[in-house]
Amino acid sequence: TPGLYLVATPIGNLGDITLRAVDILKRCDGVACEDTRVTGKLMKHLGISKPLWRYDDHSEHRDRERLVESMRERAVALVTDAGTPMISDPGYRLVNDCRREGIPVTSLPGACAAVVGLTLSGLPNDRFLFAGFLPSKEKARKDTLQELAAIDATLVFYETGPRLLKSLAALKEVMPEREIAVARELTKLHEECRRGLADGLMAYYDANPPKGEIVLLVGPPDEEVPSDADADAMLREALET
Numbered sequence: 001t002p003g004l005y006l007v008a009t010p011i012g013n014l015g016d017i018t019l020r021a022v023d024i025l026k027r028c029d030g031v032a033c034e035d036t037r038v039t040g041k042l043m044k045h046l047g048i049s050k051p052l053w054r055y056d057d058h059s060e061h062r063d064r065e066r067l068v069e070s071m072r073e074r075a076v077a078l079v080t081d082a083g084t085p086m087i088s089d090p091g092y093r094l095v096n097d098c099r100r101e102g103i104p105v106t107s108l109p110g111a112c113a114a115v116v117g118l119t120l121s122g123l124p125n126d127r128f129l130f131a132g133f134l135p136s137k138e139k140a141r142k143d144t145l146q147e148l149a150a151i152d153a154t155l156v157f158y159e160t161g162p163r164l165l166k167s168l169a170a171l172k173e174v175m176p177e178r179e180i181a182v183a184r185e186l187t188k189l190h191e192e193c194r195r196g197l198a199d200g201l202m203a204y205y206d207a208n209p210p211k212g213e214i215v216l217l218v219g220p221p222d223e224e225v226p227s228d229a230d231a232d233a234m235l236r237e238a239l240e241t
């Protein structure tokens, strides 16, 4: 049926495409994608041939309007280069426009690096905050970390190899005591998840420059352990009532 289908694709291991994703890619009228070469390769691997249209949220307003209009008659799949559309990837404007125009939207779940990193890290996951990429300018990066430091949750960032050391340096300054996980090359042959404090991880990755894609996770602030005096006061209070 016509409408927009958000299709998650693998983040490394091609086995992570879902049966439902393959089914929709086979049945849709065309695929809107970030990079036609990247998606072309995936389609070839799946043995599916469909028209591919380049789309990102910076595409001209008119192009987006035309695409949305076409969805009244056509089933359009949206994919990005890897993972779940819109998670630090294009798609938001398209979905927003479809909602406004009354075009049906269906989201097909699948791989998302943030979730894989979170589950693999062993850091608390009852509360987490996904914060995307840190700003590339030093001052903005530190300001962002300072703003996030007080939040009682595991923080999840997207990162790249060449920038990891800079982010760890900023973390060392702003949150030196927080447990960190560096999750790299997820679902791929050289998948790795390394835990430690910013200081130790900096020393390690300084000696072993990290390659590939990275999810950087920061555990929540330590729960305050009541001091002996606090505990005594609490006990007295409890006994008095």
Ligand code: SAM
Residues within 6 Å of the ligand: 011, 012, 080, 082, 083, 084, 085, 086, 087, 088, 089, 111, 112, 113, 114, 157, 158, 159, 160, 183, 184, 185, 186, 187, 188, 213, 214, 215
């Ligand atoms: N939409 C994607 C998703 O659902 O995960 C994320 C796209 S974002 C442009 C790319 C970033 O995702 C990378 O810089 C990295 O932080 C993370 N990422 C993607 N694939 C990864 C992988 N296999 N291992 C670790 N991180 C990955």
